[in-house]
Amino acid sequence: MxxxxxxxxxxxxxxxxxxxxxxxxxxxxxxxxxxxxxxxxxxxxxxxxxxxxxxxRILGVMPQAMVMHRQGVENWQEKAQEFARHPLVLGAAPYVQVQGMISHADQVAPVSVYGVDASQEPQVSRLPEFIEHSALDALPSDGVLLGAGVAKKLGVAVGEAITLIIPDSDSATRLPHLATFSVAGIVNTGTEVDNGLAVTRLETAAALAGLGDRVTGIRLRLADLFAARAVLREILDAQPYGFYGIDWTRTHGNxxxxxxxxxxxxxxxxxxxxxxxxxxxxxxxxxxxxxxxxxxxxxxxxxxxxxxxxxxxxxxxxxxxxxxxxxxxxxxxxxxxxxxxxxxxxxxxxxxxxxxxxxxxxxxxxxxxxxxxxxxxxxxxxxxxxxxxxxxxxxxxxxxxxxxxxxxx
Structure with a gap:
């Protein structure tokens, strides 16, 4: 039964x-x-x-956390080593960010120009994985890497020349800075990042921004993405006045x-x-x-x-x-x-x-x-x-x- x-x-x-x-x-x-x-x-x-x-992909290329100074970060080598000693920081590298426009033929596209150090970038980013033929390591001073979306919109290919237009941040009445670059490679992440990204050498971007030996800030790669705010708070508490930070929850949290x-x-x-x-x-x-x-x-x-x-x-x-x-x-x-x-x-x-x-x-x-x-x-x-x-x-x-x-x- x-x-x-x-x-x-x-x-x-x-x-x-x-x-x-x-x-x-x-x-x-x-x-x-x-x-x-x-x-x-x-x-x-x-x-x-x-x-x-x-x-x-997106947070592998874009900054997970950034520590910046209002006047630019001086002695950034020492600061990068200091930030990297935090137990939740896997890597720290300098960067320079400039907002501008890229012109080619009769097409114009807005971009965020990132100046990076090719030797230190792999510590904080997967950017080299999305560039063919190791173009980042061999990037000349007048070379630029364009996002695939930007290149498609402009109709530009590797080896062609483009004009970078940087507005004068000190005065709206002054003429913008113009610089000619050669497209050294295409960044293809398959994400929205490709639609507004341009990468050049650190010193080239610093010259465009008028920073001299300074950099915009220090990029951080974190062991725990969801601890970004806490890590930034601990780092900034130990810094003098003028330093501030932004993490990925403010740039891509939505x-x-x-x-x-x-x-x-x-x-x-x-x-x-x-x-x-x-x-x-x-x-x-x-x-x-x-x-x-x-x-x-x-x-x-x-x-x-x-x-x-x-x-x-x-x-x-x-x-x-x-x-x-x-x-x-x-x-x-x-x-x-x-x-x-x-x-x-x-x-x-x-x-x-x-x-x-x-x-x-x-x-x-x-x-x-x-x-x-x-x-x-x-x-x-x-x-x-x-x-x-x-x-x-x-x-x-x-x-x-x-x-x-x-x-x-």
Missing amino acids: NSLPLWIGLRYTGSKRRDQMVSFISLVSIIGLVMGVSLLIVVMSVMNGFDRELRE LFQAVQMSRQLVALLLFLIIAIAAFNVVSTLVMVVVDKQSQIAILRSLGASRWHIMGIFMVQGALIGAVGTSMGLLLGALGAFYVTDWVSALESLLGIQFLASDVYPISYLPSDFRLSDSLTVGAIALVMSWLATLYPAWRASRVAPAEALQLDH
């Missing part, structure tokens, strides 16, 4: 029912779970991908929050889809209870308890949930691993780009499959499916044997 609910529940699930509508609703329940679970895994993987690309909020809202929406699929399990089991009333009455007459009857239908509903969830996990994992390639192939086939870097932070659809998310989704889907069996199982246990047999007769 202890194995009776399991044996009969499995038999009910695998047997051909007289009522084809019950079989159809059971199939719909399984399909609903498969679609809900698989879509949720794929979407969560895409959101995880956006989060990863934000950390590794983007990170948007990704997190979208991830949560989409996850909630798809969890509701799973809940609807689980509700279909209720409909399926209720119809099975109606269809099997005479069999339930016979089992009760032979000595089966109400708990045995409840167990039969709970096993049946749990099996529907297990099959739908398992198939959904498999399809979701498959989709998460290949969604980037599929979308890229579809873009090539249709000749369009779904994610443009001038509109979205990333120009392609990233994916980061995480086993922990899949296990969480699977567990929630199974629990929802099991909870959906409680009411139909309870209703089956309340079937009166005498009345059911009389109605069947």
